[in-house]
Amino acid sequence: MAKEASKDFYPVPIVDQGERLSAITRLIIFIVVLIISAVVFSLFKEQLGDPFLLGLLGVLAMIGVGYLFATAVGFIQIASRSPADALSRAFVDTMSQGLLMTDSKGRVVYANRAYADMTGASNASNLKTVESLLSDVPEASSIVYRLASGLRDGERGAGEFRLSQALNADAEPGARWYRLSARPFKSPEHRTHLNAWQLSDISQERAEQERFFLDLQQAIDHLDHAPAGFLAADQDRRITYVNATLAEWLGIDLASFTPGAITLDEVVAGDGMALVRSVKADPGTTRNAVIDLDLATVSGAALPVRIMHRISANKDGVPGPTRTIVLNRMQGEDSSAELRASEVRFTRFFNSTPMAIAGVDQNGRIVRTNAPFLSLFSSVVDRDTVDRKVRLDTVIHERDRAAFALALEKAHQKQAAISPIDTVLPDNEERHMRFYVNAVADGSDGDGAEEAAIVYAVETTEQKALENQMAQSQKMQAVGQLAGGIAHDFNNVLTAIIMASDLLLANHRPSDPSFPDIMNIKQNANRAASLVRQLLAFSRKQTLRPEVLSLTDVLADLRMLLARLVGNDIKLKVDHGRDLWQVKVDLGQFEQVVVNLAVNARDAMPAGGDLTVRTRNVTADEAAAFNYREFSPADFVLVEVEDTGSGIAPDVLKKIFEPFFTTKEVGKGTGLGLSMVYGIIKQTGGYIYCESEVGKGTVFRIFLPRYIAVEQPASAQSGDAKPFEAPKPVEPPKDLSGSATVLLVEDEDAVRMGGMRALTSRGYTVHEASSGVEALEVFEELNGKVDIVVSDVVMPEMDGPTLLGELRKRQPNIKFVFVSGYAEDAFARNLPADAQFGFLPKPFSLKQLATVVKDVLES
Numbered sequence: 109m110a111k112e113a114s115k116d117f118y119p120v121p122i123v124d125q126g127e128r129l130s131a132i133t134r135l136i137i138f139i140v141v142l143i144i145s146a147v148v149f150s151l152f153k154e155q156l157g158d159p160f161l162l163g164l165l166g167v168l169a170m171i172g173v174g175y176l177f178a179t180a181v182g183f184i185q186i187a188s189r190s191p192a193d194a195l196s197r198a199f200v201d202t203m204s205q206g207l208l209m210t211d212s213k214g215r216v217v218y219a220n221r222a223y224a225d226m227t228g229a230s231n232a233s234n235l236k237t238v239e240s241l242l243s244d245v246p247e248a249s250s251i252v253y254r255l256a257s258g259l260r261d262g263e264r265g266a267g268e269f270r271l272s273q274a275l276n277a278d279a280e281p282g283a284r285w286y287r288l289s290a291r292p293f294k295s296p297e298h299r300t301h302l303n304a305w306q307l308s309d310i311s312q313e314r315a316e317q318e319r320f321f322l323d324l325q326q327a328i329d330h331l332d333h334a335p336a337g338f339l340a341a342d343q344d345r346r347i348t349y350v351n352a353t354l355a356e357w358l359g360i361d362l363a364s365f366t367p368g369a370i371t372l373d374e375v376v377a378g379d380g381m382a383l384v385r386s387v388k389a390d391p392g393t394t395r396n397a398v399i400d401l402d403l404a405t406v407s408g409a410a411l412p413v414r415i416m417h418r419i420s421a422n423k424d425g426v427p428g429p430t431r432t433i434v435l436n437r438m439q440g441e442d443s444s445a446e447l448r449a450s451e452v453r454f455t456r457f458f459n460s461t462p463m464a465i466a467g468v469d470q471n472g473r474i475v476r477t478n479a480p481f482l483s484l485f486s487s488v489v490d491r492d493t494v495d496r497k498v499r500l501d502t503v504i505h506e507r508d509r510a511a512f513a514l515a516l517e518k519a520h521q522k523q524a525a526i527s528p529i530d531t532v533l534p535d536n537e538e539r540h541m542r543f544y545v546n547a548v549a550d551g552s553d554g555d556g557a558e559e560a561a562i563v564y565a566v567e568t569t570e571q572k573a574l575e576n577q578m579a580q581s582q583k584m585q586a587v588g589q590l591a592g593g594i595a596h597d598f599n600n601v602l603t604a605i606i607m608a609s610d611l612l613l614a615n616h617r618p619s620d621p622s623f624p625d626i627m628n629i630k631q632n633a634n635r636a637a638s639l640v641r642q643l644l645a646f647s648r649k650q651t652l653r654p655e656v657l658s659l660t661d662v663l664a665d666l667r668m669l670l671a672r673l674v675g676n677d678i679k680l681k682v683d684h685g686r687d688l689w690q691v692k693v694d695l696g697q698f699e700q701v702v703v704n705l706a707v708n709a710r711d712a713m714p715a716g717g718d719l720t721v722r723t724r725n726v727t728a729d730e731a732a733a734f735n736y737r738e739f740s741p742a743d744f745v746l747v748e749v750e751d752t753g754s755g756i757a758p759d760v761l762k763k764i765f766e767p768f769f770t771t772k773e774v775g776k777g778t779g780l781g782l783s784m785v786y787g788i789i790k791q792t793g794g795y796i797y798c799e800s801e802v803g804k805g806t807v808f809r810i811f812l813p814r815y816i817a818v819e820q821p822a823s824a825q826s827g828d829a830k831p832f833e834a835p836k837p838v839e840p841p842k843d844l845s846g847s848a849t850v851l852l853v854e855d856e857d858a859v860r861m862g863g864m865r866a867l868t869s870r871g872y873t874v875h876e877a878s879s880g881v882e883a884l885e886v887f888e889e890l891n892g893k894v895d896i897v898v899s900d901v902v903m904p905e906m907d908g909p910t911l912l913g914e915l916r917k918r919q920p921n922i923k924f925v926f927v928s929g930y931a932e933d934a935f936a937r938n939l940p941a942d943a944q945f946g947f948l949p950k951p952f953s954l955k956q957l958a959t960v961v962k963d964v965l966e967s
Contacts, residue, residue, distance in 0.1 A: 121201055122224040122232055206307035210237055212300040226307055228276035238288065238305045247271055248288070255290040259303050264291035268310065285314040337413070337434030343427050345372040354434050359406035372430075377404040382483035389421040401479070403434070412437040463566055467548075467559035470520050472499045472513070475559050484541075484567060485533075500563060504543070505531045515545035519561035530568070540572045541565055573737070599929030599950035600856040605633045607862030610954040614869075633951070654692045654792070656815055659723050659745060660684045666699055670706050670721070677716035678709075685724035691745050691812040697788045704785050705749040705808050712753030712806065720750045726811065734809075736797050743814040744794070750807040756800035764798060844958040845871045848895035848965055852876045853883040853911065854927070855903045863898065866954035867961065880906025884914060892919050896965055898948075898957075901928035909939055916943070923964050927952075 200207055206223030210216055219235055229235040239256055242248040251267035258265040266289035274284045287308045292301050331338060337354025341347050346368040355362050358375065373381050380401030389395035396418050402410040416433040464481035466474050485503045501509045508531035515529060529543040544564040609630035616623045663682055671680050702721070709719050724746050731741040756764065765786040789796040793813050800806035850872045854860035860876055867874045875890065877883035880903055887894055897915065901908040908926055915922045925946040939945070946964040948957065 121218060121220050122229060122235055204308075206305075208238060208305040208307070210303045210305070212303075214239070217302060223307060226275060226309060228278060238290075238307065241275070242288075245271065248286070251288060255288065255305075259290055259292050262292055262301075265289065274309075283311075284309060285311045337436070339372075339375075339432050339434065341372050341430045341432070342368070343429060345430070346370070347372060347375065348429075357405070357411055357434075357436060358403060375403055377402040377410050379479035379483050382479040382481075384417060386482045387417055387419055389419050389427070391421050391425040392423045394418060394420040400437070463564050466500055466563045466565070468500050468516070468561050468563055470516075470560035472501055472516050474498055474500050481565065484565060503533065503565075504529070504541075505534050505537070507531075512543065512545070515543075516561055519545050519547040521547075538569070540568045542568045600859055602633050602951035604856070604858035604862055606630060606951050606953050607859070607866060607957075609633065611862065611865060614954075654694050656690050656692050656817075657695060657698075658688060658690055659747065659812075660688050662695065662698065663702070663721060663723065666702060669703070670719075673703065673706055674710045674719055678713055679716075679718045681718065681720045683720060683722035685722070685745075687725070688723055689725050689743070689745050689814040692815040693792050693812060694788075697792075701785045701788055701810070702747075702749070704782070708782070709749065709751035709753060709806070712751055712755075717752040717805075719752075720748070722748045722750070725814075731811070734797075736795070739795055739797075739811075744811040745814060747810040747812065748807055749810075750805065752805040755802040755804055756798070756806055757802055761798060761800055765796075844955070844962050846962060846965065847871050847873070848961075849873045849875070849890070849893060850961065851883060851886060851890075851894045851897045851899075853878075853880065853897065853899035853903070853908070855879060855900060859900075862954075863957055866957055867898075869954075870958050872961070879903050880908070880911035880914075883911055887915065887918070894919075894922070896923040896925065896961060898925045898927060898961065901926050912939065912943065912945065923967075925960055925964055 200218075201220050203220060203222055206226040207218070207220045208216065208223050209218040214237060216232075216235060216237060219229075219232075224230070224235060227236060227241055239252055242252045248269040248271070251269055255265045255267065266287065268285065268287045270283060270285050272283050273281065275286070287310045289306045291304055293304055294301050332352035334351065334353055337357060338349075338351040339347055339354055340349040347370050348367040350358075350360060350362070350365065352362060354360075355365070372384065376384060378401075380399075380403075383399045383401055387395055387397040387399075396416065398414065398416055400412075400414050403413050405411055414435045414437055416435075417430065418432070419430045420428040422428060464478065464484045466477040466481050469475055501512050504512050508529055511529050512531075529545070531541055531543065533539045533541065542565070546562050546564070548559050548562055609626055612626045613623070613630070616626060663684065667680070667682050670682075674680055706719065706721075713719070726744045726746045728741045728743055731739070731744055764782050766783060786796055789810055789812075795811040797809050798806065799809070850867055852860060852863050852867065852874055854863060854876075855878050857878075860878065864874045864876055875886050875894070877886050880899070883897070883899065884906075897911075899908040899911055906914075908928070912922075912924050912926075915924070923944070923946075925948060927948045927950060929950040946960050948960045
């Protein structure tokens with residue numbers, strides 16, 4: 109009765125080998141118990157006695173009958189089921205999917221009624237397992253084989269298949285879809301694992317999916333052929349969908365279109381993206397905007413459109429995907445074609461002009477803007493700002509707002525426009541702007557809803573930078589010319605002092621009381637000469653002796669000197685670049701540059717720190733990435749001198765290369781060190797830049813041009829002008845006397861007299877002239893019997909190079925020595941290619957003059 113009652117709640121499974129013990133089984137157990145009891149009593153009947161035994165047997169008989177009756181009605185059960193077991197069994201028995209459980213040998217342990225109904229099994233005898241049922245069905249055999257193999261490996265799996273007829277032959281005819289899944293599991297009542305197969309009829313689900321797909325396909329077809337264009341883009345503005353209408357307008361081939369391959373920036377023409385980007389949604393909201401702009405077709409043509417743009421933002425304010433409806437402004441009724449064309453032309457002109465334009469009302473509030481305006485002031489103005497009619501002077505620095513208010517008032521009164529307003533952005537004073545305010549002829553004077561003035565704005569940051577750069581260049585050039593002129597005149601004075609000191613020293617022995625004073629005069633004159641050389645270095649008129657060098661060797665030789673200069677508190681590191689290119693520089697001047705920068709770095713680190721000198725090659729492409737002003741990308745060797753010192757303030761950084769500018773105390777610096785460095789690098793053809801941050805350190809970057817050897821023909825090499833170099837101090841002493849005839853040309857009397865005495869004392873016959881014209885007259889008087897001419901370069905009436913040209917007409921092989929305070933490059937480029945000459949830089953000593961004359965005569 110209890111079993112039949114359970115059928116009212118759920119279908120009875122067709123096979124259930126997991127049921128509890130049946131009533132017959134329980135009866136057999138009870139009989140076995142009675143037999144065991146009878147045996148026990150027969151063994152002990154003598155001890156217990158017959159009356160007692162009969163009474164005990166009667167009691168056991170009554171208990172047995174009672175037990176049988178209680179078991180029959182189900183009042184007593186062996187190992188009764190728990191409520192959880194009953195619920196679990198009720199659940200699987202009532203499943204709409206077919207459930208089949210088999211053991212490891214493929215024997216059926218359990219099959220619910222749904223499985224029997226689905227497979228057409230009427231009883232347990234004709235129930236088939238999944239493998240025997242579907243292994244021979246081509247549509248399902250591969251799936252069954254895969255799932256069975258997975259079960260043997262302890263893995264679960266699933267698959268779907270379609271049959272032309274249902275598994276149950278009595279079911280309605282027609283194709284059916286089935287989903288089959290399988291998984292292994294363990295049961296506490298079985299020693300080995302069991303396999304659970306689940307079979308579901310999903311034909312209705314597939315029909316719903318197919319119906320939904322058809323509806324979706326129809327909706328997409330309607331969207332594709334709508335009279336308006338449509339596109340969707342993700343949060344990175346990559347276009348994920350374009351309907352057929354818009355694709356046709358733009359010339360996009362939908363067959364080859366890949367979602368995300370093109371961006372909205374590529375489709376929107378001109379500055380229209382500034383209008384699109386200006387549409388921003390508040391966190392957690394959606395924002396719509398109507399914008400007139402041009403789209404770029406595949407062929408490059410501009411398509412005037414009106415877009416309805418929707419953008420959303422999440423709760424954190426991060427922009428999300430966008431949806432945009434596009435209306436073609438060139439399509440419509442024929443009667444409005446001219447009007448539409450006018451609107452398109454105005455929109456195109458308004459948004460394509462390089463000027464930022466904004467209309468403002470009489471209160472200075474923004475009414476509308478063009479795309480360049482939103483692009484130029486993107487950090488201050490967006491679409492929301494325009495919609496809320498924020499005042500335009502929010503993009504003008506506070507100090508210039510009064511001038512803008514005055515210009516706006518004049519525009520409101522229809523007065524002539526005043527001069528433009530130059531200002532900077534409030535949040536970035538490095539960006540300069542110029543505003544023009546013009547009145548609107550047909551503006552409304554009502555409530556200020558219409559434009560009262562049109563404001564034009566252009567960015568002048570680059571122009572201001574060029575103006576400052578030009579002013580700085582002109583200042584440096586003027587100071588350089590002044591320094592060069594002073595150095596030239598001062599060189600003449602120093603030359604006279606040094607030569608006079610040499611003459612006095614020649615006539616005074618070291619024991620003479622005047623000897624120390626004369627030496628002091630000469631030493632201070634030489635010290636002044638070093639200052640003059642710094643001035644010449646800044647003005648780029650000093651004499652350089654460039655040679656092809658490897659900076660790796662130069663810095664390696666200089667390392668010990670730098671270590672002594674910076675001291676023990678500063679850690680010096682020299683990082684050599686690999687395979688460093690060669691450069692052509694003056695060795696002595698370059699060493700002076702590195703030493704000067706090292707000393708400055710030492711002074712910036714009084715408490716110690718790190719000083720790093722590193723080199724590396726920089727290609728033209730890498731050089732372009734530095735983005736320095738006046739910097740022409742090419743192949744360079746980069747030398748960086750970096751310290752971890754106190755740094756340089758921005759206002760000081762702008763002036764560090766100016767002469768006589770110094771931040772050191774009085775008596776501790778002349779202000780010529782960095783100006784000299786600047787001049788040497790510039791004269792070498794390189795560049796020098798400085799970057800610094802207060803409290804973190806400074807780095808100087810020196811770019812020296814890469815030297816590439818060019819083979820010259822033998823004739824060209826022999827014909828090039830090649831001046832004779834003054835002897836180096838390391839050469840052994842030699843006889844500097846001579847008997848040649850020398851023509852000395854010098855407009856400075858003191859220098860000419862000193863040079864004449866010096867050469868005469870060496871045995872030379874000296875004729876003097878104070879100008880080039882006078883030198884030609886002396887040359888004619890001597891009938892050209894002159895062995896060598898020593899001439900200043902800069903002289904009145906006729907300078908030294910001109911004199912050389914005139915003398916070569918008379919005597920082509922004339923030997924000539926130029927004397928100048930300027931670099932030889934300043935005049936050598938104006939001489940004939942085959943000119944041979946010596947060069948002696950001012951100031952010079954008597955010995956240096958005699959040495960150059962002797963070398964030129966012997967060459």
